[in-house]
Amino acid sequence: MRILVLGAGGIGGYYGGALAAAGADVTFLVREGRAAQLARDGLVLASRGAETRRPVRHILAAGPGEGFDLVLLTCKAYDLDGAIEAIVPAVGPETVVLPLLNGLAHVEPLDALFGTGRVLGGACYIAVTLGPDGTIRHTSPGDLILFGAREGDTPWQIEALAVLFARTPVTARASDAILQDLWEKWCMLAAGAALTCLMRGTVGEIMATTAGRSLAEAMIEECRAIAAAAGHAPRPASAEQTRRMLTDSGSRWAASMMRDLEAGAPRLETEAILGDLIRRAAAAGLAAPLLTAAHCQLQVHGARAAA
Template identity: 30%
Template sequence: MKIAILGAGALGCAIGATLTEGGHETWLLDRFEAHVDAMRRDGLRVDDASGSRRVKVRATTRGAEVGVADLVIVLVKSFHTDSAMRGAMELVGPDTLVLSLQNGLGHEDILADIVGRERVLAGKTYVGGVLRGPGHIESGVIGKATHIGELDGRLTSRVNAIADAFNTAGLTTKVSDNIMGTMWDKLLVNVATGAITGITGLTYGQLYEESVLKATSLAAVAEAMAAAQAAGVRLSMTDPEQAWVLAAEGLPAAFKTSMLQSLEKGSVTEIDFINGSVVRWGQRHGVPTPVNTTLVACIKGVERAMADRQQRQGAVS
């Protein structure tokens, strides 16, 4: 299968390396030129539970170099979804499928507006990754499941074929007949820890030592569950504690959420697609979401302070 990964950050590279080693023609597309140059020159260095190795990957900054793919996996930051997909239409042919594995909710609608809803698939992955430097990642694929499905819940041959290809390559993948429920399940995990660690700067080990922060997390997750249930979404979780436990499962104490990693790098976050999604769905279905509203406001404040610092530093230099 010819696969293009749109957004070859830590997660994209972790998945891309696995699919490459599994025998698929896998292309890693990213706008970070130093990262792409390092992978083209030296291969991708992958550190994981089995040690460290270099994987010879195909990497580029240009969709035109790739051409039409069988499958485009979208893993750019949420706020870049529209521009990234519109800028990579060379990847899309008559039979190309587009699969979002991004955090949060709403990407499938953005992609459908660009390429047509009939070719969009959705999914969630619990694979982890950290970008250690250009061409170098820490990967967490083993034991981490990926869930994919049709937007309408049908069990089709095309989604089963993708799952088979992923599983054969070593990327544990399950087909869901309730992909919206699956996406909400992952959203609950992100809601449990992302914004709180972004505001406090805490690693997982530090976060899970603070009972007052756990109480805030459970309250935020409870609001999200109420919003989902009001919308008729079928969740696999029945208690906010399940999301709190699942969020840290198999991760080291030093692990940092993607939201915290973004802020530490000076980048804006995906808060609008995570806790912000809970607020929007709550407004739509009459469910109060004061905790998530507060967390969104706090992250927006952190982003504003960060932008002001960057502006001052730019003026000085």
């Protein structure tokens, strides 16, 4: 199976690099600056106390008729339009696209262009960053990736990808309930981002306040109600994991969006993670006052950054 990975940043570099190291046919579609780093140093990964460097195949543009079987889309939500434009020439009649983006806002434009049956669902649970020097740093204990068909028949690429990942250290699983998995991750991510961004603190710091726990639980409930209205209320195990994670008094965790916010990042995934969820709440006749407050705060940040 021929795989094209859009980007060699944290997510794409980690999972694409693991597949390439296991002998999979992987090509990275990258910009000029990243191409220069890869040509000079290879793909550099710092994970679990070890650093590896390996040469990888990379291109600056995909040509028509490349014959890729699977495209792994690993961009940020705000870069989706440009990413789609970049991969279009690589997508043939039998190609499937596996997006690893947060939320579900990306599904509609991808479906409209490539067709519902050829756009898979994918979710990953990992903390990974790309440093200025091109080093990918894996900072979480886990690296779970889930993928599957959102509806209809299961394309052969899903089983083939599972077989390839089985040759790597990555925890990967083909899922027959990927849409439910996507909603569960979205609920966790939205509640966590809203909580830590609005309060500008870690979970532990927030839990040390008078109202921190009740606010966290209320945000979790807002997300659960929206998912339930869409027919995808989090399953008990997922709901309990999210509750524990966001009410842990000893936790130093904060959403990556909060870290980016405090670092003054000019762009955040505000609309994909919170804006789209709030719009779905309104369409279902639900109020989400705490999510809305966090969304408003992040819009103010975005406007200031743009100015």
